[in-house]
Amino acid sequence: MSAPLRATTPETPTPSHSRPGAADDFRMDEFWYGSTALLGGVANVIMQLSHAPVAYGVLESTVDSGKVTLHPLKRLRTTLTYLSVAMMGTQAEIATYREAVNTSHRTVRSGSDSPVKYNAFDPKLQLWVAACLYYGIVDLHERLHGGLDEATLDALYAKSVNLGTSLQMRPEMWPADRAAFQAYWDAELAEKKIDARTKAYFDGLIDLTMTPPPVRILFGWFHRFVVTGLLPEHLRDEMGMTWSPMKEHTLRLLLLVIGKVQSKTPKAARMFPMNYYLWDFRKRVRSGRPLV
Helix, strand or coil: CCCCCCCCCCCCCCHHHHCCCCCCCCCHHHHCCCCHHHHHHHHHHHHHHHHHHHHHHHHCCCCHHHHCCCCCCHHHHHHHHHHHHHHHHHHHHHHHHHHHHHHHCCCCCCCCCCCCCEECCCCCHHHHHHHHHHHHHHHHHHHHCCCCHHHHHHHHHCCCCCHHHHCCCCCCHHCCCCHHHHHHHHHHHHHCCEEEEEHHCCCCCHHCCCCCHHHHHHHHHHHHHHHHHHHHHHHHHHHCCCCHHHHHHHCCCCCCHHHHHHHCCHHHHHHHHHHHHHHHHHHHHHHHHCCC
């Protein structure tokens, strides 16, 4: 079970993201290891879609061009572009990509036969998605490279409000500080349920069924191992997955070794593919090519 995110004490006088410059001064390009998005991607999707309205917005979507099961490489590009622009782009770039995503999201809303009500523009759903992304960034970074100091955690938390405001989440919806975030996370996570239809979709992602057979055979078992270990215990239970102290120890050592290798790579290699997708986004904007 992954440890809870370390939180500021309740008596912290001023929320970190309300201090002028707290987020602007944080250099994501100096902090980020691009492979974390690849290692933790599917586990994070499961976290996001454990919220039924988010799940059914994906399961019932009629936008085939954005479905990972049909177009995995395109979906990877659009998702990682969103992350790279939100965390490393300018406010103008964020606004540009937000409008492009809005175009795809306008048709994502529940119908009369949907088992749950959803709307891709619901800011509460976007808050949950942003919270999952922030949780995943911190959790995987600390698994790979060890604990972060309080100042870095505060600055990263302040910067991460962009994960929601890059959509329609209002800034004031982001929990005031890391203690407030932890309370929100614990309460929301405990309520999440995964039904049979959603579990089947998740199993397909975990087992890499959208990839060619050789990829599934060579890497599917390893991918399931990593995804299982990165999920919060409550979601592992909802998925009917088994885990053990020995598996946790194995995963911990594996990620530490990967982290050691990452820390010795040049910056451009360390950032890949996040730096590539930010470059690709800027090139698409200049050339007028579709962004999503």
